[in-house]
Amino acid sequence: MATIEFSEEQTMLMETAVDFCRKQSPIERVRAQIEQPQSVDPAVWQEMVNLGWTGITVPEQYGGLGLSLADAVPIAESMGRHLMGSPFVSTTLATQALISSGGEALRERWLPQIAAGTPASMALTEEDGNWNLTEIGSFATLQGDQLSLTAKKCFVQDAPDAGVIVVSANVDGRARLIAIAADQLPPGALTRETVIDETRRSYTLEVDALALPVAQLLEGADFAAIERAALLLLSAEMSGGLSGVLHVIIDYLTTRKQFDQYIGSYQSLKHPTVQILLSLEACRSHLYRAATCMAQGNATELEAALRMAKAQGSEAFAFAGDRAVQFHGGFGFTYECDAQLFLRRALWCQYQFGDAAYHRNLLAPLLLDD
Amino acid sequence: MATIEFSEEQTMLMETAVDFCRKQSPIERVRAQIEQPQSVDPAVWQEMVNLGWTGITVPEQYGGLGLSLADAVPIAESMGRHLMGSPFVSTTLATQALISSGGEALRERWLPQIAAGTPASMALTEEDGNWNLTEIGSFATLQGDQLSLTAKKCFVQDAPDAGVIVVSANVDGRARLIAIAADQLPPGALTRETVIDETRRSYTLEVDALALPVAQLLEGADFAAIERAALLLLSAEMSGGLSGVLHVIIDYLTTRKQFDQYIGSYQSLKHPTVQILLSLEACRSHLYRAATCMAQGNATELEAALRMAKAQGSEAFAFAGDRAVQFHGGFGFTYECDAQLFLRRALWCQYQFGDAAYHRNLLAPLLLDD
């Protein structure tokens, strides 16, 4: 099997996604959406649903396309390229959780709704910002056929729009997952968070002794599968974002003059821009290597491939965002300049699901110890 | 007390040293000396002796100048600037060992000779390259008033010229120091080593059950003092070396043309050269801060100051040497170009007495833990 494979079906998906995001998410619309309560215009979301994107990894028996998560990569990448906000990533993650860990009843309840366009979300991280998904403080106690959940979760994306939120909590001393329906949340359970990437809609979810039927406890608790999905989709967003910010830099370097020369002719700007290009090429290659491993079911190499993609991409995108601001000079210091949008996106991506140092630390035993 | 102090006496010493090394060590002579068996021309060494340099830290009662080791800094720095080889550093280190750890008898025996011009040396490091001076495999057993020494020591500088070599060895389970006179070494005990800095004369010292009077065992075993002295003198050599290599770079950048422009006008060469300048300024500042702490007897700050000087200088000099070769293009790839002499010197300095990572590791508790 080839190191990197990309099917005709994936190629078609990519062409659609590239085209869609370019048209639906020009930078003025990204800026306008920042002022809106939702991360995406409902009409645009409906178009994404019509394209089948919310059901892309939902098995066919539940009304989805039944494709691999690798097929969601070109979509997340194209959205990252155009800084498009939307519940796509959180919905796809929740879908993965339900597929890998939910029992038949929960799958039947939620997957058809998701495929039909109801957003979903995940509530994993807590106040201490720990990236280890199984080290959590929230907990639920079992009383007969009822769960009593006490939880404070952070960075829950697009929570008010989600039909279902999959929440992690300790149950009997083990990290488990619970699917909560939107209408089960008490008023005031969700509070909007201020996060660095203004295209996001991030919420704190807080409940105290919330009673839930035990049937909402997911059968499995495959946190590794959820992390894998998150790393793949985040790496895709970063790869797209890197490409986007590189375009912003090149546009400025080829149109702005200083001392009568296009500033792109100065090596102090040109050479780091080349470094950013090469870091993008690396990022995209790690990304599609990881996607290929996932599609091929190559479990041996998948974890390392994903952590490499996240580590390399996090550093590269943050560097590119930082340099993009710097290279724009005085204009770069203004909110009006698009560089800051990408820098903020890069910082978001870097600090969700583990930064470069975190993943390098986990890569060491995978790569160095036999 | 000021952070950095420099007396009139030190200023005069520095002026002499700068002048002497410039005159005695032009680059052609450095290259010519590489082919010679010794690290310095005996006549030049005699002039250094005449200037009082071998006795600079030797107490007056033994015929020296009785100055602080801080006063040797401008000398080592100037020698580094001109890539001058000589047993000065190893002699001064051995002097420090005898002063800090030798008893009265050993001091009386060796310090006057050293002040009068007999080189001395230290034998500390072993085959495994461990930088921790007290973790050693060589050992001596005590039998009555005789020591029996079995040792293999590496990187013993200018060993054949040394009147005395201070050797570290385990005695009764503790790391100790033993002063061996040149005429006590059996034939074949010294083997020339091939080291990356060709201006050095480095030897392996190997003895098997060599019998020595117990009086040659130094009373104390202040390895920390020896390390401090080594770090200070090496940092001084590196500061000088950085300045030297920067001159080599600037000379080339201001005389060599490519595409009809002086290559120094290209930002890809100009900007890293500025980085090298700033790293030199940092190196020199750390160096003279450490020297000031040493002269002031500021034990609280001395260790950190020295390790910072060594860590920062090691990295900066190695970077500068590497860039110097690169910036000379095709000529930089030839032995004829002086850049390689500095790169080799930088690698030598970096890997003697601990590289940057080693010292940062030791700095962490000093700087971060109360």
Next chain:
Amino acid sequence: MSVTQAEITEFEEQADRWFAENKPANPGFILPETFMEVGTDQQFEFLRNWQQKVYENGYVGMSWPKEFGGLGMDQVFQDIATKAMAKHRVPFLPNTIGLNWAGPLILAMGSQEEKSRYIKGILSAEDIWCQGFSEPDHGSDLGSAQCKAVKDGDEYVINGSKIWTSLGSYAKYMILIARTSTDGPNKYAGLSFFLAPMQTEGIEPRPIKKLTGEYGFCQTFFNDARIPASCMIGGEGEGWKVAMATLMFERGAAGGQAGGLAMMDLSIDDVVELARRAKRNGKPAIEDPRVREELVDLITEARGNSHMAARDKVPALATDWPTAISMSGKLRSSELKRRMCQFALSLQGANGARYVSSDAVDGGLWQRSYLNAFSGTIGGGTSQIQHNIIGERVLGLPKG
């Protein structure tokens, strides 16, 4: 004036006590770190009140003449008071341009009448000052200023615009460089210097939204704005000379500043302290070996910078490039600050992605500081331009 050691010691204790007792409580919103970052009325009023209180209690303008509102004391007392402010990490005094630029200039070159009119308001923060030197597209090159001042009777008519005007919306006066002539022997000769009243028809400061999402700078537009000819300080065409003198005051090289804390700057010690509190994966960040190595490296760099300043005062230890240290100060400190703040985010785990809000570590201070740090690496000549300047002027490398 001779000052006794006893007086010094007594005042040190007094100042230390006063700032300990009067340090304002946390206002419940995040404060700016410098006068260039005042983004809300709330922040501005808080800081203005603080300066007023400091002034009323005699801790700023201590060495300025009594007749204009100062205390006429020896400079040593002001230095002690300023140190006490830094020690207790109280808020900075926001009228920076007044205290450090305009005030010293007026005291040195102004008329009796000008001193009476301006000085006291500077100290009490009643009259806020701003600075009009930079222009769009000309960066920090003063000589290229295009903003025009044309004399018309006893007025000058100003047209053009100035950029990066801090506190522009709050300022009563601006120190303004404008071009009164274009046919001098060089581009500097046609400049003049004004103490311009901001409440003038035709002067409009428009706030610029920064990449942080906050305000703090204006672009100030001049549209046939008429100011009295008497606002000029120095003669017509002497603006460059006056500006250079002002910059000398700003850099403290000539003395004369009113004193007082000018910024609440983050130092590497703050980052270390953050590393003790902030958590990565449930453990204090400072326990992570990689974090420790990086902190050591940053401390080494910061100390190197401070040792450079000390070494620069020892002529024998000036290197072969004696201007290297002084010419590189801005480059070194601004780049270090940017990297330091960037690194500080990595100490916070997933919370690195938060922004200014009560949920964020230190209220989002580090995220905001990282974005604000670009003002140092961009303003006053970008780091790229600084490299050129040092390469060419210090090392003698050929121009590009």
Next chain:
Amino acid sequence: MSVTQAEITEFEEQADRWFAENKPANPGFILPETFMEVGTDQQFEFLRNWQQKVYENGYVGMSWPKEFGGLGMDQVFQDIATKAMAKHRVPFLPNTIGLNWAGPLILAMGSQEEKSRYIKGILSAEDIWCQGFSEPDHGSDLGSAQCKAVKDGDEYVINGSKIWTSLGSYAKYMILIARTSTDGPNKYAGLSFFLAPMQTEGIEPRPIKKLTGEYGFCQTFFNDARIPASCMIGGEGEGWKVAMATLMFERGAAGGQAGGLAMMDLSIDDVVELARRAKRNGKPAIEDPRVREELVDLITEARGNSHMAARDKVPALATDWPTAISMSGKLRSSELKRRMCQFALSLQGANGARYVSSDAVDGGLWQRSYLNAFSGTIGGGTSQIQHNIIGERVLGLPKG
């Protein structure tokens, strides 16, 4: 020719066995890693003998025609043999220019007589070949070649010099680009291509001492050197075309290479393996957390490079800058190699300061490789120039 899977499997086993059994013992001196690093007669003789043995046993030139000394077999067998050489880390075949440049060229464009004269000696390493393209001061810009060839009867008289001639002192022939005319429509038009005999009066290869202290390159001087006009390959003025064809052979794009291992390149796996053996402070370097993080980073970079090559073959995954990967190959691999070797020294504690000798870790291989690595970051256009080229040709940034 059709090859069966059984034949392939059988040959794989045979080649694997032969190289396992015939891998030369450690010669007791450090071997070069490429043909550009052959510095001593001892090294040269060892490698020449090795190539001869490989040839005599039928593992090189397998796909070249039988009548000229090859085996006339399918290319697939050669590829298997070459892989087996790499797998067993046997020495490389030193006649690189002959096997990969001159040989394919002669087979493609040469006469029957030329093939008979040259090919067998290339394979057996009896006739060593060198390359005369680069000139001093013109770097890798072939078009600027100044070395002159003037026709005089049935000879050409050569004057000028060529630089970086590997194996120049051992070579029997040189593939030489020289200028036969200066008045063509462009600077490429006046070039011609020769198969020049090195044992000619007036041709003098002078060894260049490299920064490693070793030899491996020559500067070759031509002083009224007369070579037969029949040495020209391609017509007069067609040198550029022939050279470009030759470069295609070298890059393997056109096939036709004799095969065989061309270098013993160090990979990141070798560095990891070194980290297991080498000690820092008495412990295997690989146990040091900082070393581990750095190794992970280097592995990530190396794998990124190899994944790039794979991705470049998928047209749909070519980015907005489709030539980025192919144009940056040399820059990426040479800079990685330099940093990798530099890092390898830090794994050795105080022994990082040793040099080529039996006491050094791996005989000083890493120190020498680090210094030799500059041939990659300097030769064929420095890394700085590579950045310019990529910035301008791939990203469309303006020229400097």
